Amino acid sequence: MDFLSEFPEMERQELRDLKKGIDAGFREFSREYGELIENFFEPLLWFLVRLEKLLIATPWPMIIIIMAILAWVGSRSIKIVIGCILSFLAIGYFGMWEDTMSTLAIISVSTIVCIATGIPLGILMARSDRAQAVGTPILDIMQTIPAFVYLIPVVMLLGIGKVPGLIAVCIYAILPIVRLTNLGIRLVSKEALEAADAFGANYKQRLFGVQIPLALPNIFAGVNQTIMMALSMVVIASMIGVAGLGVPVLRSISNQYLALGLMNGLAIVALAIIFDRISQEYGDRLQKHRKGIHHD
Template sequence: MAELSWLSDFPQLDRHQLLAIRKTLDGAYRSFSREYGDSIESFFDPLLSMLIGFEKLLLITPWWLMIAILAGLAFYASRSWKLVVGVVVAFVFIGLFGMWEDTMRTMSIIIASTLLAIVLGLPIGILMARSDRAQGVITPLLDVMQTMPAFVYLIPVVMLLGIGKIPGLIAVVIYAIPPVIRLTNLGIRLVDKEVLEAAEAYGASSWQRLTGVQLPLAMPTIMAGINQTIMMALAMVVIASMIGVKGLGQPVLKSITNQYFTLGLLNGLAIVALAIIFDRISQSYARRTQQHLSGRTND
């Protein structure tokens, strides 16, 4: 204890001052949520309607048609029959063990959050690539988003919007968006300057250089970012189930609280299967894109 005696000399606020600061901040946030919570919630109503409609579409689609669509997407992305067979077998087993509806609900939130992350993340990544000042401002924010414990995201979102799909979607997007922003920025910055100079010499405008040169050449790196975003969104599924997001996460949470080993194991394996399928499809598509670009460059 003598070795830590120097801590007593460290300047710090007393307990009453800390309590007063916390009460002030908590009161300010509560006042903000009471005054603007309804307006913010109504702002997200169209997104909620789209999310509910997409979930219903996945649920009413016949299982055989859904498996055929997923197998077709897997073949289009990878040109691999092994992956197609793996997708079919995985979803057949998911259906046999009674996890089809929860899997479709999880897929709806993952696809919606990934698309939203891409729509928001790509422009931010492009802005960072084109402006060092923007990169200097945004990078610390991304560091905070990636290091902050996932449970912390739920606190302000739930206080502002309550529980349900939209708070869960927002929490998942905040947690999963950093990779697509970072790798979009990185991919564009790694484009060979000589290629850009050649495009500029041919009279290409800034927009034409971005859409015709930088984004296509950066696409493999961007796809790697999208892949990581999907993986992080799936990792957030169980945590998002704590605020009412239905899907595979809720049975896992139930198995933890009630010690249902088999229930948690099966639903956990279904989440793993989704993660592997999405990972293989996105990686295969990224490799095909890279091979296509390499072949075109060689030509």
């Protein structure tokens, strides 16, 4: 039996009118501002398309060398560097190179966007208890919403394409970096802040010279989790036109191509492990460096 049938007809009609009002309001908003929002994100689309084309056009040995250098700079571990090289060689051997480059492009751009917006939001929440009181429930709600739900308003507003997929990935992946930036800055010891004040540091000098450097391990942990969440969103975002490894995974699900789905899924796992180990090792080195400074 329908749950609504238990309510009087007048209340049921009011609920139906409310739903119709919300739908009509959203349609009016999308017609009025949809094009404006698309134009706002046009530079982001340009950057994403150019980066994707650049990665695909770059010879594969050069990409592997660049990734190996980045792995060494981040981790200083020869094992991680060798694992990175072998993973990309396997990806190329099994014919997943272009999809992997497209995935790298979307992950890179979404991570940059999340860092550029998430760190300032985290600083704002750390700076203001009122901002934290407002922001924490919003972040909690966003964290409990299933990933697929993020596609609904974005697709209804902007349609199918790279930009809606990128926005959905960014909204889903921005949560950790906001939370951990806020946490990292709030965990900075009062003694360090008092020492900065004693030297006459103003707000900017205290923020950029003391709080952010000491909070870097937490911030990099947030970047790590943001990358992981962006990678986990790749398959879902492929439903609305985002190129990459998620497209063959989605195709394998639709057509029961076990080998295709397994190989591309393992490629996503390989990327996740590489990025996770590099960012974690770099964060650990920052943590040890900070402890060494405190010890000295």
